[in-house]
Amino acid sequence: MKVLVTGTAGFIGSHVAQRLLARGDEVIGLDNLSDYYDVGLKRDRLERFRHHRGYVHVHADVADRAAVEQVFATHRPERVVHLAAQAGVRYAATNPHVYVSTNVTGFLHVLEGCRHHGVGHLVFASTSSVYGADTLMPFSERQPTEHPLTLYAASKKANEQMAHSYAHLYGLPCTGxxxxxxxxxxxxxxxxxxxxxRAILAGDRLPVFNHGQHRRSFTYVDDIVEGVLRTLDRVPGANPAWRGDAPDPGSSGVAPFRLYNIGNERPVALLRYIEVLARCLGRQARLELMPLQAGDVPDTEACIDALRNDTGYAPKVDVEEGVRRFVDWYLGYYDVALTSPSDPHGERRAVGLP
Incomplete structure (x- = not known):
C-alpha cells in the first residue's frame, strides 16, 4: 500500500514508518520538525529510514491547509496513519492555541484530504487521557468520556467526534x-x-507525583506499532447491532467507525517502574514525593478485549524487558559510559547528555 504517515519524525510515527517500510509498503512521511523538544533527536529518527527507496518526506505542518491538500493531491495515499499532534498535557498552560491549531484544525485538514481523495482507511491517534475524571477500571471503550481534565485530552476527544461525523457523512472508514x-x-x-x-544518572532527586501511588498501563512502543498495523489492515464497517437507544461509544450503528484502547492490560505501579529503571542503570533513585498534579489521574488500566477480539492483538514486552531496551538505547545514543557511583574519579555522564 501507499500510506501517508503524519508525524514521522515523532516517537511513535518514526517506528510506524519503519515497520511499514520493512513490510514493503510505500510511505509518504509528513512532519514539520516542531521545536517543542530537541529537533536533533527528530532528525536522527528520520535518518533511520529517510533514504529508503520506498520513503518520501514532506516537510510541512498539518495546520497548513494548502500544504496538506498538496500532499494528498500529489501523492494519492491509499491509507493514512495520522500521528502528528501537539503532545504533552502540561504545555497547554503556556501555549494552549497550538493544541487547537495542530490537533483540531490540523486533523480537519487530514479528514478533508481523505474525503476528497478516496482514502480507504484513516487510522488516527487518540489517548487514554480522554477517560479524564472516570475512575472505573479497567477503562473500556464503552464508557462515556465526557469529562477530559486537560486541553490535550479535550482535543483528542474532539478528533474522535470529528472522525465519526466524517465516517457517517462521507463513508470514510476511521479507526481511533x-x-x-x-x-x-x-x-x-x-x-x-x-x-x-536523566535524574538518576546525574544523582538528582526525582520528582514523583501523587507520592508515587500512580499505576499505569505502560506499553512498549513495538507493541503499540503492532496494534497500529493490525488496525490499519482491518477496515471497519458500520455495526448495525448497536442501533437504537443504547449505542456503543466505541463503535457505530451508522458509520464505518471504531475506537480501540491500545496498551498493556497489566498496569504497573510507578514506584516499580522506577525500581526497574534504577536497577538497569545500576544506581539508586533519590525520590522527592510530591502531591498529585492538576489534570493528572491516579491510575490507568486498559481493557483491550475489543482490539484483541477484532485483530488478535496481544502485547508481548513486559516492563522489565522494555525498560532494559530503553536504557540500552539511551546509553548508546547519548554515549553514556556507566561507572560505579562510588568511584569519585568516574565520569557519571558524557558531554552532551541532556
Missing part, C-alpha cells in the same frame, strides 16, 4: 486508537522515563 503510556527507544525527552533516567 487510545494509546496508553507509550515508552521505549527514541522516546520523547519530556516523558517520565527520559526524565527519570
Amino acid at each position: 486508537l487510545r494509546f496508553f503510556t507509550v515508552y521505549g527507544p527514541w522516546g520523547r525527552p519530556d516523558m517520565a522515563l527520559f526524565l527519570f533516567t
